[in-house]
Amino acid sequence: MTALHEAPDILSAAFAENPYPFYRTMRKEHPLIWHEGMQSYIISRYDDVEKAFRDPVFTSDNYDWQLEPVHGRTILQMNGREHATHRALVSSAFRGNELETKFLPVIERNSRELIDGLRDRNPVDLVEAFATRFPINVIVDMLGLPKSDHGKFHGWYTSIMAFLSNLTQDPDVMAEGMRTKEEFAAYMIPIIRERRKNPGDDLLSTLCAAEIDGQRMSDEEIKAFCSLLLTAGGETTDKAIASLMKNLLEHPEQLEAVRADRSLIGAAFAETLRFSPPVHMIMRQPSEDVELSGGVVPAGSTVTCLIGAAGRDEQHYADPETFDLFRDDLSTTKAFSAAADHLAFCLGRHFCVGAMLAKTEIEVGVDMLLDAMPTVRFADGAPAEAGVFTRAPTQLWIDRAPA
Structure with a gap:
């Protein structure tokens, strides 16, 4: 195929403002791009991204330089038996009876407390008042750490996400990420050691006690997992709440359908x-x-998989540029499992271990928000999205005045 357009630069200002038109060009004309600045190949078609997630030829060795400097060595860098063992050590806390009985009340309590705090604020920015705080507060409470440290964890989360999103390698952002890693370790390691001696009924105690074939996680591995949980669990849920509410507010008929039937969340x-x-x-x-x-793509190369582009692939979804929660080419029953027919949680052996936790947080949070806002609309027009590595509205001002 002869390309009609130059290959887009994903680090350009125009791309950051609105990547979706560029995604279309990439899928149609430039499905494989070498980006000199990032030293990475870029892929955008659903089938290619799916292959990168499923095919064993693709490794997560890139995390050695991408994640380890700020988190330490995490489960995402492991393969084979080591990965399977460590995944089994942590996964039980994020599904089934453990999630339902032990952590659902934590999720409900944190959602209720934040919503109680915004009831008298009108208009209110849902991002600042709820979305960015809710998942971090839940994680801190799940770990059995002091509520007084919610603000501290929110600051660490912000710093680590800036480090991971630093595609231009800004040295100040990198240095701040390194400081955060040291502060987080200095905070967590003594608590982990104390929790081993005096376990409680919390996630951190569960991680300290988890054992398979005589193997337990080290203090450093638990600290690294907590750091990863803070960002991976916080960022996805934070931005998903903001984007979900924006999408529903832009489609009032779908908002009303969800309001009438909360199982549609x-x-x-x-x-x-x-x-x-x-x-x-x-x-x-x-x-x-x-x-x-x-x-x-040569062996050893970095491949950047564009989930945002693959999710709107015309070869995989009907009318992909339209938000439609009733579409029949996306299975809700499989959407939060390794059999998902979207790519946002990855696929294969590295499918997101916290997918069900995120689903539970979203269902609880959105349900309570809708109860607290029987009438809701944008306070100042639909907000713009922002971000390249991660993306969502940075503000979501809404008011509850009658339409």
């Missing part, structure tokens, strides 16, 4: 993950030369 979340996902790109590294649409 899961479908609205799944469609948001396809249409405007919290994380727009994830990197992988092939262990051998691999063929993708547009050419061959």
